[in-house]
Structures are given as C-alpha cells and as structure tokens.
Amino acid sequence: MKRPNSIDCHQPRETSFVKILHGTVKGRGRYKVQGLFGSNPLKRYLEFNLSLRKGIKTVQANPNTGNILLHFHKDKTTQEIAILIDSLVQDYYRSPKEFAQLFYQQTMVILNTSVPWHLKEIDTIVAELNTSTERGLSHADAQTNLRQYGSNALTEAEPRSGLSIFLDYFKSVPVALLSGAALLSVLTGGIADAIVIMGVVSINAILGYVTESNSERIINSLKHFINPSAWVLREGQLIEINSQDLAVGDILLLQPGSYVPADARLIEADRLSIDESALTGESLPIRKHQEILASPQETIPLAERKNMVYRGTFVTGGQGRGVIVSTGNSTEMGQIQSLVGETSQPSTPMERQLEQAGSQLVLLSSVVCALVFAIGLLRGYGLLEMVKSSISLAVAAVPEGLPTVATTTLALGILNMRKQKVLIRRLEAIEALGSIQALCLDKTGTLTANRMTVLKVCWDGRETKLADGHFWVDNQEINPYSCDELLKLIHIAVLCNDSQINTHQDGTYIIDGSATENALIEMAIAAGVTVADLNHKYPRLLTYHRSTEHNFMATVHRIHESAYLMAVKGNPSEVLDRCSTQMRNGQPVELTEADRQAIEEQNESLAGQALRVLGIAYSQGETADIESLPVSNLIWVGLIGMADPIRPGVTETIADFHTAGINTLMITGDQSPTAYAIGKELNLSQGQPLKILDSTELTDLSPDVLAGLSEQVHIFARISPAHKLQIVQALQQRGLVVAMTGDGINDTPALKAAEVGIAMGHTGTDVAREVADVVLEDDNLQTMIIAVSQGRTIYNNIRKSVHFLLSTNLSEIIVMLFATTGGLGQPLNAMQLLWLNLVTDIFPGLALALEAPEPDVLTLPPRSPDEPIIKSSDFRRIVWESTALSVSSLAAYGYGIARYGISPHASTIAFMSLVSGQLLHALSCRSSRPLRSQQLPPNPYLTGALAGSMGLQWVSLATPGLRNLLHLTPLNLADSLVIGGSAILPLIINEGTKPQ
Template sequence: MAAQVTEADLVVARPFALGVDEVARELRSDERGLTTDDAVSRLQLVGRNELPEPKRKPAIVRFLAHFNDTLIYILIAAAVIKAVMGDWLDFWVIMAVAIINAIVGYIQEGRAEKALAGIRGMLSADASARRDGGWATVPAAELVPGDVIRLMPGDKVPADVRLIQAFQLRIDESALTGESVPASKEVDPVAAEAGVGDRSSMAFSGTIVSAGQGRGIVTSTGTTTEIGKIQSLADEAGSLATPLTQQLDSFGRVLTVVILGMAAVMLLIGRFLHQMPFDELISAAIGFAVAAIPEGLPALVTITLALGVQQMARRNAITRKLPAVEALGSVTTVCSDKTGTLTKNEMTVRRIVTPIAAYDVTGLGYDPAGEIRPVGDARVGGDLTAVLAVALLCNDAHIVRGGPSTGSGQALWQLVGEPTEGALKVVAMKGRLDAGGSTRVGVIPFDSANKFMATLNQGADGSRAILVKGAPDRLLERSATQRGAAGAESLDIVRWEAVIDELSAQGLRVLAAARKPVPASVDGIGIDDLEGLEFLGVWGIVDPPRPEAIDAIADCHTAGIKVKMITGDHAGTALAIGREMGLVRGEDVRVLTGADLEALTQEQLKEVVRDVDVYARTSPEHKIRIVRALQSHGEVVAMTGDGVNDAPALTRANVGIAMGIKGTEATKEAAEVVLADDNFATIRSAIAEGRRIYDNLRKSIVFLLPTNGAQSLVILVAVVFGLTLPLTSVQVLWVNMVTAVTLSLALAYEPAEKGIMTRPPRRTGGPIINGSELAFVLIVSVVIGGATMGVFYGVNAAGVDVAYARTEAVLMLALGQLAYLLNCRFMSRSSITGDVFRGNRMIWISAGALIVLQLIFTYVPVMNTLFESEPLAAASWILPVVLSIAIFFIVEVLKAVFRRRR
C-alpha cells in the first residue's frame, strides 16, 4: 500500500460494479486491511464515520419555550396589568418568578440533553476491522475507506462495504430500500446501472445482517454512504412529553379555568359587596392568581425525570426513551431471556456422552485447567478424540490470556466469540487436543433456522471431512450411523433421545457432534451435503444461574410482578433452570414449547398465558404472541432481548429492554432501556427506580398544591369577608419564589420508601390526583392557610401594625410549608419517625436556604422597602414555629385517617 493518499484516492465510483481486486487497488488496500498509521491519516482526510447531529433550535428559542405554559401565561398577564397600573415593583417581582422558572427549566434541559448525549455515546456501535495484520474491535466512527471488516448475524453494518467474502450472507436493507425480505449477498460484481436494491455485492451502512457471515472493504463512510445521503441522524433520546406530563398539562388547563373563575367571583364580591377600591381589588385578584398558580410544576417534573434517568444509568439501566421511566413503575410482568440475563453466560461442558462411554469434565469457566474423566470402567479412546476434534475445529471462538490478574499473579482466560463455542474450545484444550495441521476449507455458519454449523476440514495427510455441531435433533435426523467401538454401526435413536432427556433434566444444554468423510477433491460444502452423517456424541453444557438474579426474581414476586422465562433451549433444560431460579415450584409444572404455541390459536394462548412461566424452544414470532396475549389481560409487559429478531417483540412490549453487552444495535434501537451489564437484577433495580420516580412526582405534586392553595385561600377569604389582606401580592410572590428554588425541589431527591418492592404495581391512566387526594390537598390548604390567617389577625388585633403582622404571616406560611414538606416525605406511612430526619440531605439544604432567605426578607433594610416587611422581634418567631409543629402533627393525623379509608 502506498504510504500517502489524498482524499480523492479514497473515492471509488460504482464499487459494486468493479471486481474485488480493482476496488482494493483503487482504495490502496488489500484483504490484509490497513495499518493503524494508515487509518489515522485517512481519518484526518475523510472525517469520522458519523452522520451529523440534528440542527438544534437556537438557545433563545429553547429558553422562550419554557414560557409556553398556560399557567405562566396568567403570570405574564398579571405582570402586564401591573405595568399598565404603573406598579413597577410588583411587575418586576412577578416577571422574576416567571424568569427564574424558565432559567431552572432551561438549565435542567441542557443537563438532560448532555446525559442523553452520553447515552448515545454508550450505545455507539463497534466494528471488527483488520488492522496491522490482525482483527481488532474499533469504534465504528473511526472506520475509513480501505478498512477490511467482518460481518456476523445481528451486526449493524457500520459503513458502505464492498464484499470480498460472503457465506450465505443475507442482510435486512429495509431501512434503506423498504424491502421487507432480507437481500442475499454475493461477491461477484453487478451491472453499473443496478439500483441500490440490486447491488448484491455491497453491504450498506445502517442495515442489519440477518444471517451468514461476510467480509468486505469499506468504500464510503459518514455522509457519503447511501443512507447518509437520504437521512439525518435520528434523535434517540425520546421526548419529555410522557403520559404523566400530558396529565399535568391537562391538569394545568383545568386549574387555569378554576383560578380565573374564582378571581372573577372574588372581584365581583369585593367590588359590589364590600365596595373595595378598584386598585386594591385588582392587586388582590392578581395576588390570588399568582398565589394559586403552581408555576414551578413543569420544571419540577423535568428535574425529577432527569434525575431518575441519571440514577438508572448509575445502576446500569440506560434509559433511551423517557416514557419508560414512568412505565417501569407499573410493570406487572417481565418476560426474560435466559442466557446471560438470568444466567452468567459462562458456559462450561460438564458431561460428554459418546456411543461407547460417558465422561465427566472438571473445571469452571474459560480456564482450560481441568480434566476429562471416564465414568465407571470406561477408558479414554478414539471416541472422545473424535468428539473433541469437532469441538476444536468446527468452532470460531478463541480462548486467550488477558484481563486482570488473579491473586496468584496468573492472567485470566478470556473468550473471544460465542459462549457455547468457548465452552467447546475449552473442553478440547482440557483434552490436550490440538489442530494437528488441520485447515478449514469451507464453512456453513450457524443459522437459527438450521441450528447447526458445519466446516470442511483438511487434515495434515490431505484427507478431508465435514465436521458438524448443533442441535441434537437436527443432527440425528441427518445421521445414518454412529461411531461404535468397532467403527460405524446403526444409529440408536431411542438411546440418544433418552440421553438427551436425561442431560436436559439436569439443567444441561445439549449439543451434538457428527462428521462425514469426503473425497479430497471436494472443495466446498452446502446444506445438501449434510446427509448420511456419522453421529459422534453429545456435550452437556451448563450455564450457571446468577445468584443475584435468583434474589431479584424473588423480589419481583414479592412486588406482585410475574417473571416468565422465554428461551430457545430444550424444555427439560428450561424447566430445570426455572426450578433453580425459583421461577416455578412443585412437580406439576406446565412448560409450553414452540411446537405447543404453534398448535394454539391466539385465543387459546390468552387462556393459559398467565399460568405458564417457562417457554422453551421458542422463536421471535412466539415472543410477540406471548406479549400480545399478556397485554390482552391488561398486563404491563417488559420484554428483554438481544438478537436482531427480538426487535419486533421489544417494540410490541410496554417496555423493551435490550442487552447492552451481547445485544445487537438493532435491538438497542428498538428498546426503551438498555442494560449495561446484561443482568436481570438490573431490571429489578430499574423497576424499583421507576416506582421511586413516580412516587416522588406524586409527592411533589401533593406538596406543591396545598402550598399554593393556602396562599390563595388567605387572599380569597380576606376579600370575600371584606377583611384586611394578610399578604400583599409581592409577598405572595416572595413566598412562591423562595419555595420554588428551595423546598419544591427537595422531594425530587427523595430515596425510595421502605417496602417499595413489596406492594403491587400501580395502575396506569386516570387523573394525576384522585378524589381522595384532592380532598387531602384541600384540607391541608385550609390548615396551613388557617394558621397563616390566625397569626396575622391575632397579631394585628394585639395592636401591632399591618406591615409587622404581614411579615409574621409570611414567616408562618414559609415555616408551615417546611413542616408540610416533612409530612410529604412518607405518604404511605407516618412521618413521626426518626427516618424523617435521615436519607435526603437536600431536605436540610433547602430548609437551610429557606431560613436564610427568610432572614434576609425580614431583617435586610432594602428587602423591607421592596416587600413592605418589618424586622421581627425574636419572640415573634415563637408562634409561627409552634404552629408549624402543630401543622406537622395535624397533617399526620389526617394522613392516618386517609390511610384507614384506603
């Protein structure tokens, strides 16, 4: 390859119509790929292999969007009226409240966008590229024209690629061409005028490998790819318009009508019944409207959801679409894959059975330390060697030293490849078997439809044989003989079926081995060649359950959440693992297999789906049927998946959960949540977090409404009865402003309540607060508002001037809300506990900030001028503090009454 290239050298016109050698020559590359230095220099020329981010709205537009709320409109209208009246102090105080709310929302929106951008980075694809003569995993964004990459089933093609090898390669190009059927690929060039859908020698960026294997040379990256020309990067972060925020929008519109209606009634009563001065009446009406508006609610919802997303990410549950935050809290059924999610995905061969003998295998994981021991009086012979040869040669996995060191200083062994193939490679290493000069001539890659893999191998002596491994039933039906002590003998199907059932009942996954000698002239294999095989034996492979997953399933059951295992394994294996995981108990347990599902109509499946917890030998189509059947009963279903074919089921589920480690890019894009550790225990944690987030939103709303209700009630009662106003409009705005930046945010940081995973899932839908909660809010509003009026009118009647009495009333209102905040920490149990002082330091930070701001309001001269307040004597703090304590206990009694009613 030439040491230096220009950008023009990296552009190939119609690579699909050129031969492989010609394309490689044009790109100054070959099948050995690029060196790291070449790749770096080319990356500087062509840029990163990324599509541009969507254009963002200007910052000023995004800021102004936070004023687009019905409740904020009332605030702005009130400010305009004040400006017309020449009351500029009140105008600026009202506008300050609206602006502070917008600033908080804008800042938090930016934080949420940064968090979600980080999530996009975590989900970015990697590619397997040939660099410096060896295969390496590199970020897809760093691929350049001339790179040689390889493709496996489920991979998302990372760039436009001219294929140089294709083994039964089929690619889903629906994202590009709209064709629903995967396109078959080959190496031969096509006509220069061929359309995109007919370019069978190309693999295009953004498409998904459905089956087979392939290699190719990257011809285009980034915006120069076919898909880059016709689409921009999708925004994967989702929208904040969750069902909950829609409920809040609806609630805001209803509240607006109520506030305006009550303000109008108040104006009429004050004017015609009490003949109040017009200017004073307008100020009172504006004060009432401002007091009644929970203007901090939109920002509060945004902050709570964003904090929840960040907390989930810290627990390895990456939320890609924010509606999932709410949906997770109401999940009633989790449908989970087995391998790697419920189990450790560290496959280990435990038993080998040949036509002659049985062998036990010692050792764990991918460390080749261990032995193969004959069972009984049997001796190690050629039968074992033949099975191990298939394990070693019909295999694409590699076991390498690497990773962190153990306490003894020995490096750990790591798997490069599939876990099952890793287990077979390790057992061959335990049998001290080596390739012995054998080379691979051809291959039929594993395919989910065939459930086997085959290779054509040539030995050191020039002889050739087809080696096959795969599902026992598939190999038995293609075998004519088995390897006996004296050579080939009749296949004993009955015995093998018994062996398979016995191993499966022990929770072992069973794979079979077979071979077929072929003439030395055979240089390729196809499916039709796999007939008349010689059956060699089976392996019994175990994938140990994750201990934390067993605990998580028990927690889900306690929380009223059903867990169903859906696996492609044998029914016996699935049932044995199900018992060990605690999914099923007792002897009379029903397992539905794929064949059973095929025999059931959808209506019949609906009748039994809730009673079956283990599904075996299933296909992706069966998963969709199971999800639909569960949803027909009103179940909220979370579905896990990792393969490209799982994407439809994840899309159909209420919450799609993709595996972050072994999951394909297609699955991650279809999911709402991605597990960074592929661990079922993380699902349990995510559900608990979803419940916590929803609890905190409800707590925040139940806290916020009475604070506004108390303020508006004080003004309403004074006007209706023709009394002196306990609060001016600017003093109401002061209380709103200081609580908005202190107390109202504290509950967003509230930890999960005790027993959050011992109660049943919440029901979805319905109003944001029900009738019982509305009654609770109104009573609390009366309690806090009554205490505030009691302080004002009591102090004023004692001969203190109005400004002093109003200052003490403001203090009473602020401290009353602080006391009520402690009540709201635990809505489902009593707050009269030491726990109310622990667990959320933001409570005390916000309380301290409120006290400091209230001291400034009371004692700083300029604040006395702006807000018509007066310094209070130390003794004047006693009554508000005592009444605040009384409010706390009154609300606790009220909570107990409502708990009993529920």
C-alpha cells in the same frame, strides 16, 4: 400540518410531449408537478437523475397521471425544483447522440464516482479506493482517508444554547401576565413594584435555566453510552478498532450480532442477512450477496440494493466482508440525520400528563382569579390594585415548574442509576421500570454465568466424564486418541465451530467466541487436539447457521478435491431426526428405533441434570455441487453435556422480584428437562407446581390461547427468536407491562417489542445494546432490582412534588377567594404572592423529588400503566390539605384583624402563617402514610431547602428594604406564637387524617 398552498412554480410551458402547470406544497419538503409524460423511459430517466441530486430524498413519477412526487430538503425552493425538472425534460428530447453524452454527465455520483457503488464491479471499487481485498488499507492510508473524509461519526444536532433556554422562560403565559403587571405598575408610578416583579421573573428564569440546562446535558449524554467496535483488515491483519476510526477503503468483517458501522459494498457474503428496519422500515431481514446489480439506466431503491450494507443496520445471520465506501455524514443514515436537522427532546408520557394537569389548573385558576377580581371591584377595591393582585394570584396559583420538576427528576434519576451500573438509553424507560409486571428472563448470560464447561460426553451407549482436563470412564482415565469414536466426536465439535484461538508469544491463548463453542474448543485442547492444524487439514467451504427453521449448525469441509465432510451439532432431537446410521465400534451401522429411543433417554438423563446437551453427527462423500448439499442421512456420533452455572445471588434476586409483585418467566433454547431443573433451582414458581411449555406445543397455539397461557407458564423451552417475540406480545395482549432481558442477536426482536428491553453491557452483542432501553453495565441481574426500585422511586417522588405544588398553590387561591368574598380585605398583596411563589415552590419541590426509596418500595405491587399521575383520590386529598392550610392561615388573619384591624399588620400575620404552613406541609408530602408510622430515610436536600426557605422568609421580615417592598410590619411574640401555631396545626390535621 399547514394547509397546502397552491403556487406558480414556473411559467406554463407547453410542448408536444410535456406540460408543466404548477405545483402544490404538501407538508414540509413535498412537491408535486402535474404533467403529461406518457412514457416509462422518461419516468426512469427523471427518477434516476433526480434521485442523484443533493437534497432530494425520494422521487416517484407516474407516467399514467403525469405526476411527480418529491421529498426534498427544506433548503430547496419549489422554484428550483421546477426549473430542474424543466431542464431535465428538455435534455431528454434532444438528439440521441447529444442526449447520451448529457445522460452520462448527469448521472455522475457526487463523491467522485461515475456510477453508484451498488452498480460497480468490486475490482473497480477496490482500485478507486486504493485498497486491497486481501490486505485492506495500510495504517498510513487509513489515516490519510480519515483526514480526507473525516471520522466515522455523525454530526450531532446543536443542543439548545444556554441563552435560548434562559430566554424561553420569558415566553410563558405567567411571565407575560407578570410583565403586564409590571408595565401597569410603571404607568401608575409603582416603579419599585415593577422592579420586584421583574426581579422575581428573572430569579425564576435563572433557577429554571440552571436546572433545565443540567437536565438537558444529562439526557443528551444518553446517546454516548454505546460506541460499537468493528473488525477490519489492516495490512493483512484482522484488528478490532473503535467504529469512529473506520476509514473509507477499510475491509469490514461482518458477523452475526454485529452492528454495521458504515456503508459498505459487499465483496463476500456467506448466507448474510441484514436487519435494515432502522433505515428502510423493512421488518424482515434482507438476504445479501456480492454480485453487481442492474444497469445504471434503472433506479434501484435502497431496500433492493442487495450488495450493500448500511450504517445503523444489524447482521442477523451468516457472515461476510465489505469495502467501506461511505463514513460519517456521507452514509445513508448520516444524510437522513442531516435532513432531519435539530429536533427537540420528545416529552415523556409523564411530562405530557403534567402539562395537561397544569393546563387544567391554569383554566381553574383563571376562573377563580377573574372571580376574585370581580368581587374585589364590587367590594370597592381599586381597579389597578385588583388587576395586579389577580395577575399575581394567577401566577402564584399555577405551578409552572411542573414539567421542569419532572424533567429534572428524570435526569437526576438517569445520573443516579448510572452510578449503580444501570445505563438508561431512553427517557421513557425510567417511567416503565416502575410499572413492570412481567419479566422475561433469557437464561444464558442472564440467569447463568454464560461460562460453559463440558462435563460429560456420551457415545455408543458409553459415558465419559471430563474433570480437571482429563477424560474418565468408570473412574479410569482414558486417552481420546485410543478411542476412535470419542476422537471423531471431538473433531466434529471443533470443525463445526466459529470460535477463534488467539495465541500469544508466551504460549498463552484466548478463545474468542460464544460460551458454548469456547467450551468445545477447551474440551479439544484438553484432549490434545491441535485446533489450528485440524482446521487447516479440513478447510471450511460452507456454513449453515442456526435459524428459526432449524436449531443446529452445520459446516462443510474439503477432504480432497471433490470429497467433503459435513460436521453437524445442535439440538439432539433435531440432529437425530436427520441421522440414518450411527458409529459403533468404529463403523457406521443402521440406526434402529431401539437405538433412537436409547439416545433420547440418554439425552433426557443429561438434561435432567441441568446440563445443556448437544447432538453431534457428520456425513461425508463426494459431490461437485457443495452449495446444494442437504443436511440429511447423517451418521450419529454422540452427545455432549455442558454445565452453565447459575450466577451467584440470582436465586435471591428472583425472590426479590416476586416480593415486588413482578412475575418472572424463563425463556431458553434448552430442552424441557434442562430448563425444568434450572427453574426448580431458581424457584420460579414460588413454591407452586412448575409449569413449562415447549416450543413444539407453542407452534400449534393461537395467539389468544397463548395470551391466556402466558401468565400461567413459568418456563418456555426450546424457544426460537420468533417465539420470544410471540411470548412478549402474548403477555402484552394480557395488558401487562413487559420487560425482556437478553444479550444476543436472537433476543433483539423481543427486546424491541418489550416496554423495557434490558441488555447486558459486558457480554452482550452490539445489536442487543443498540435496541435495548436499559443496559446493565455489570451483566448482573441483581442490578435490575435496583433499577426497578429507582424507577418506582422516581415516579413516586414526582408525584410527591406534584402533590406539594398543587396543594400549596391551591391554598393561596382559597385564602384570597374567601377573604375577598367575605369582605375581609386582601390578606396577601401582589408582592407577597410573588414572593410566596418564589420561596415555597422551587426548592422544596425539587428536594421532594430527591427523596430516597421508601422502605416498602419493593413490597408493593407495580402500578398500572394506565394510572394517571394525579388520581381522583389524590385530588380529593389535595383539596382537603389545601383547605386545612387555608383555614389555618385565615384564622391567623382573623386574629390579626381582631387585634389590629384590616391592616398591613394583619396581612403580615396571614403572609407569614401561609408561608410557614406551606413549608411544613412539604414534610407531610414525603409519604402518603403517616410519618409517625414509618421510619423514612433522611432527606438532607429537603432539610436544607426548608431551612433555607424559612430563613429567607424571616430575613425578609427583618430587612427594612425587603420589608418595605413586601409591605410587612414587625411582629411581636404573641403574633409569632399565633403564626407558629397556625403553621403546625395543618401538619397535625393532615397527618392525623392520612390512611394507615
């Protein structure tokens, strides 16, 4: 942040009421006016009027201190703000009649409305937007509004142009040094040298432009992965459309787990709660209602507009309907984005590490180059020659391609994972994938197929099996209509249900809802129940959804006039605790302790068979106040046991995670016996005793105790959304990198908290996909092991590229330093250093970043997240390898001096030896272990890069024009053999000294 500037915004003006002195700019777009207001009405008047002005984001006025703090768009000037405030204050102190008229005019909201949407009656909004709460827009009106207001899409920041990317490569320190060398060459008559220098700069810029523009295109494509749909009312029909096709005036349906795609004024709200953290920063969900808010004289902050929902937020509970009042850039989220403007892609932790390493190397090479320059002058070399050589050595020694290699590798990793059905939504997630130490697995939809089927129904001590659409008791088929208790149980399961049946003209139907509730509807259809008729006979009046306070759902239905029926389903123990009677022989009788014990034993028996068990109960009576009905004194009906089969291949995938050193934990809302049976089948404990922790025990644990237990527990049962978040945070408190899988609204807090949130792309909810870092497009957990393998491989490949670049560039410094210090002349001139940097750095470095996964990538433990990309042991190894390359090249140079003296011929031998040795060194950098001890997958990119670079090197020797520019001389057979030997020898030494 720049130092605040004190400026005179307006001529000092004094009245008996206000004194505007001067302003102080604090940061970008913040402005402070000092005055003496002394009245709350003036405070409210200024805050309200200023908040309506385009470009002003927030306003805070303090009548005690006389200060106003504004956050406004950078396009506005402080002079404009001062004039605006001054005029508003003058208007405030006009005559009451004149002021009242002016106040009305100044509170006009910009989009053709007299007052803000949250201050309007619903009927007024519906009339203004020419829509209907019962039928919605017509298709023609929707198209008209889309043409008038535009599509419901945010204007994206303009990506960097190709020209700007290209020109950025001419703004770096290395290029500035090279340009200085080129200018010196021109001034001293070395025009050819200057052309070569700038040619190398241009080639570097072109190659950098190609790789970076492709990388940026791939990274920018991340934002297009998720495009939520929305349910709206059009011409009286409920339809699902792309969120971009929403129009102002559409009636929007809001359901648990749905993404709010536009700003809307609520017209109905049934226990509706919204997560607005993305917009307001409020961590807790906000309960919404449809009532009008306070009068226009009071400014209402965004977080307190309880009758509005805004784009970018999520429905966490309840349901509702709203009329869309703003779309696209006119939404609150769109206005924020327009204020933010174009922002650059943030760098990842890995890129920041590489930039830091590059900066350290710049400092080291600068010291060495200064030393070489000083020694050269002392040895009698020319000033201009040493200036050019030192600058060229500095450029060649600094691997300016380090961040580019990292960005390109990450981008190509995103592209490769996309082909594997893994969608990466955040760049940092690729790095974190390779560090995952604990994987929290949501059972339903992740470990299981999320296709529930009712297998058993228990009532009054009896058990019914459901198979092939028929009900069986003791191997005898029964008709549910001949058994009142069974039929009542089925009816309650249908009424307490949010699934919808869509029937086609050919008689087929599709059930749209959760897997659990769909299974209950299918059970009812198998029993011959007409679901639509039952729902029509008992219309729903009220819904109590599952929440963190209770693990059951209850619905209230009208029987006639004031008579009601309450249907309840949920966790058997919780439902049973709210029951006082049970159905027996068609009559409600007292529920004794013995009866409760028998029901609990039956529940545990079903759960022990890996079935998900629901308790079913109801109550009925008369009341005039439906809203205050308690869920108590229920009549127990029975139990329903459902099976959700484990996905094919999941057991083997869990074993693969264990082999990779990743601890797996199952988190489920099921009861402990059900979870235990599934955990045994999946072998979560790897042959050790299976440890399970129930949520009833979890609530009494302190965070420190939970953190200590988290690494030992294999299963967390009967878990609520808040518990999931606690578990993730407990594992993180132990210093672990945590990944969390999930597909529902109840998973989102944990998905956001985990280092890697993993959502299902097909069956998952919009909200889960929006907050996740990784989306498994095929909903297959086996894809996750591929993602882990790719994450580890990408990180390893970047390390290989960095290792290669640092070791080869350091070898150039050592060669020049030792030769100059020893009085052996200059083995490499400025042109050769530039050429060497061009030939050996770019293509081999990028090719190493495209290595296939090593065979043991999933048998090694995950790396520590605190581990630097270049460890101390790596630096020691780099110095050793650089020394081997340097000594071998100096030995070849010594041969040249012994045979030809200190001459261009000897320099040619040193030049060819060092280039060939560096290219062969890329083979050694493929693995940290000896190549002979393992069978690495082929890397055609590296083969092509080395062949092309080596060919280019020998072309420079054979082409007279290039040979003259680089000051090379022809070589004979003996020279070639020496060069070949000096190139192969470092490879043999470095491979022989690698750890096994």
